[in-house]
Amino acid sequence: MCSSFVGARVTRVVALLLSATAFACGGSGSSSNGITSPAPPPPVASGSTHSLTITNNHFSPGSDSVTAGSMLTWTWNTCTGDGYGGMSCGSHSVQFDDAGPSSAIMSSGTFSRTFAVAGIYTYHCAVHGAAMSGTITVQ
Secondary structure: OOOHHHHHHHHHHHHHHHHHHHHHOOOOOOOOOOOOOOOOOOOOOOOOOOEEEEEEEEEEEEEEOOOOEEEEEEEEEEEEEEEOOOOOOOOOOOOEOOOOOOOEEEEOOOEEEEEOEEEEEEEOOOOOOOEEEEEEEEE
């Protein structure tokens, strides 16, 4: 009787020590044997967001290099003062040569496009043609 009492007590002490060790080590996962393991790291997001500016007759930057999955946003900044308190805004567009999504001709606002596939994407302003063009390289 004494030996079974001691055996049960030793088993409980070992179980308590294992639990305390797992808790102190910061384990957050568990397994069927009661020993904890750390949780896996969160997934890393792919792609990124890049901003480009449209000014009068110019894309800035004129070329950009991004990773697949990146979203680019063009922002119109084409309005200038006329010297008399009024504003004059030029109309431009982002027209892709690959027939992918393109913007309307407009004088303010934003346009975004996500590039999922690697390649070289050329674009231009539908109003100004090749005189106002840009390139996106997707790796």
